[in-house]
Amino acid sequence: MRYLKHLSLLLLLSFLVGCAPMPNLPQSDDEGATSALYERSFETHVPNVAMLNLFFTQMPKGGDLHHHYTGSIYAETYLEWVKNKGWFIDSCTFKIVKVKGNETCKSVSVDELISNDTLYRKLLTLWSDKDFDNHSHEQLPPDSNFFNTFGYFSPISDQYMDVGLNIIKERALNENVSYIETMLSRVGVNSAEFFSAEEAKNINAALRHATTQEEVNALLDRISTVYTQNQSFDAKVHHFVSEVEHRHEGIDTENFTMRFQTYAVRVLEPLQVYTDLLAGYKAVLSSPLIVGVNIVAPENNTVAINDYTLHMRMFNYLVSHYPQVPHSLHAGELTIGMVEPKELLFHITQARKIAGADRIGHGVDIAYEKESLSLLKELKEHAAVEINLSSNEFILGVAGKEHPYTIYAAYGVPIVISTDDSGVSRDNLAHEYVLLASRYHPSYATIKTYVYNSINYSFLTPAEKAKVKIQLDKKFEVFEREMSTLAKNLK
Template sequence: MNKRKSVFLVFLLWSAVAFALDPQTNEAKTAKLYQSFFEGEIAELAKLNLFLTQMPKGGDLHHHYSGSIYLETYLEWIEKKRWGIDVQTLKIIPKVIEQSTASVLTIPDLMKNGTLYRKLVTLWSNKDYSNHAHEQLPPDSNFFNTFGYFKEVSPLNHNLGLKILKERAVKENLSYIETMLSNVGVQSSDYFTDLEINTYVKALRKCDNQGQVNQILEDLESVLVAQKKFTQTIDDFNENIIKNHQGIDDAEFMMRYQTYAVRVLDPLQVFSGLLSAYLACGKNPYLVGVNIVAPENNYVALKDYTLHMRMYNYLKAKYPKVNRALHAGELTVGMVRPKNLQFHIKEALEIAGAQRIGHGVDIAYEYDSLVTLKKIKEQAVVEINLTSNEFILGVEGESHPYVLYESYGVPLVISTDDSGVSRNNLTNEYLLLASRYQPSYKKLKEYVFNSVKYSFLSDSDKQELADRVRVKFSHFEKEMAQFSRELN
């Protein structure tokens, strides 16, 4: 038996033992306590919140670094740089501002201006959106626009930012984060003339099948990998990740990273981003997967969706050991034309070979969705992001595909997406899950251990993380058994 199968079987065996409830065990008493929160006319949310705050939560697998840092932290970093804020746009002025003027404020002066500060908060995050919706853009635009406000400051302090995220996670009883840290930084315009870019873009968009796409991508790859600047950019990116990771892993916590391409750019830039991401993963033990990000309902993202999946297909064939997570199906009825709801998850699985699907909200609208559900169940896992799905798409409660995925037996993980923008945490995601759908305690533990099982960690790291979470559950269930006695 090879090592991979051995580790996996040990994990399954332990999981089966852990979920076998003897009524006298702390686990059974904890499960009974959890169930009691739903027995009255209304759910006891305060008790449930306390319970879930203390509960070990394994890993957060759908996590964006820049969207998980709170705006207050970004403002502290801006103040240290002595940068300013434009009074009209509330965007960063990335240069030293000695003193405030009529058009630019220092951070201390911004903080003194309650009206402007509160307006900045509504633009840099989702806070108080419902109270100001009449003054703001639609929710999806408001959400995605936040990244444009702090884009100058978010790349500056990765080591400090990672430590902040780690400290927050540990206090929340979280043992692992797999965060989308940044893209590699390759610019296709550095390697191709405008005429070449236009020629390649037109050629790629004319392709009717995978073979035609592959021929062009092979040509592009041969040009890019021959460039010293291209390979040096990848090496510098990896060096920075290794440097910024120092001090993150310890006996209580692990962190790993995904990199990504941006789907709203031209096809040549998207491929350059994906290729550099794949090559970076092959050289860095902390870089564990490749994603594709940005609004899926964007005009370019919709136009080039199948082309992007074919790019993944090409790279999967050449670099099969690189893990693949994709934002797919982050759409709903009315957001796009019906034809754009019919195939995104299907192609992410069948063409791109996605191992994890981020969001997966439009599954009920997809053509051949029953076949796709079966394939997800057999081949992948869905990352459930309740808060962002509710805010961006207006999908919540019984309309959320969680109920469909769960009833069909699709593997699921619970994640935060962008907890800084949404002013949220993983505990609250579990609170929304529990209060809306009332899964059993056994099911909650399954989701927690899914976040270990379906992480992109190595087998040995998965086993180590599973052991840590098991020990944490032992302590937690002992405390909850005692808490139950004290409540009664």
């Protein structure tokens, strides 16, 4: 009964969150006028999306804390890079071909591809989510279409990374975004260089058979010792750090900051996953530009499902050795029907309570988690949730009242709004705020809280956060003054 009472209260709060007033806080005249202008977009039954687009394009948006470098570059840009390289596109598979051969299908240049509208439009549907909903013929499931895009542009994605980072920066500046925290790449240490195939096979089997944190710790101690005693491991980490620092040159300005996360890929063998995580932690300790570690790839993948708890225990081990290194984890990017029901019961819970995640990426399956009520309290006090509305809708089919945003908001869990893969989804951060507003109608004060959350829960240093927040204060003063003027001129 007590559970039902708590659940009923939670559902009531989630229903009321869109219209519940915020606490009475002092407001400037311009801030009040800006809030009133925002509310004018909801005067009719259907929100005025055009006005919301204008409003959020102009609004300072703080930071974008959850996005992937490769998924943030548009397909058109990747094609420019393919052309620069003198590479080709296979006209059947739409894969990048570096050298023309005796292939069954003709390899075409980028110019030839673009001149053929049928081929060009087909490529855009495979390299991004473009026109997916317009198709009436047989096609891949949405999640497969989304994640397959990375395989198409992966050969070119890191060839012009310095250019790509500047493109992401320019887009951020155009959107009035002050800070971006980009999931860049793995460090690139190959476990096969340190362990024989037979050793790796035995280690992987032992890790997968371990049933307690203590057993996992003992195995990770042995692996870590091999890496600690081998100078080439540290050399590879330092090479990665040097590359990041080189590519970052000229990015930061007085009004803009970019930092990076590195990650492991959860669909690989356990030894390689741990190798990537350990290398990532050491990279964070080696450079102020690399601020966090993550784990990526489809959470519903068979390997990812089977090794999920093991991966969380790897983070638990690393947190105990490197407590100063922040980490945000993709967790709960699942929904009913996507996996067996038992897999919806614990992913976010373990990401926070075993792995100690500072932020949760996605967190969509919260309503299905067995310990959801205690988990909400845990998140409210110790972590933030990165909400990615566009990708959640496309990959999971979760949107509107099916999305757990209302639960998190009602409970007071810190929320940040982010893009995930804006190049694949073909949107931007302003669009994510438009979706948020048009679907849930949070107050302007609540939206400002989310903007400041994107700095408060970033992995910047305290001094860097203070600097960006002062800049954000000034930007909001300008924005609210402009919106106040706009409100006076609108009839």
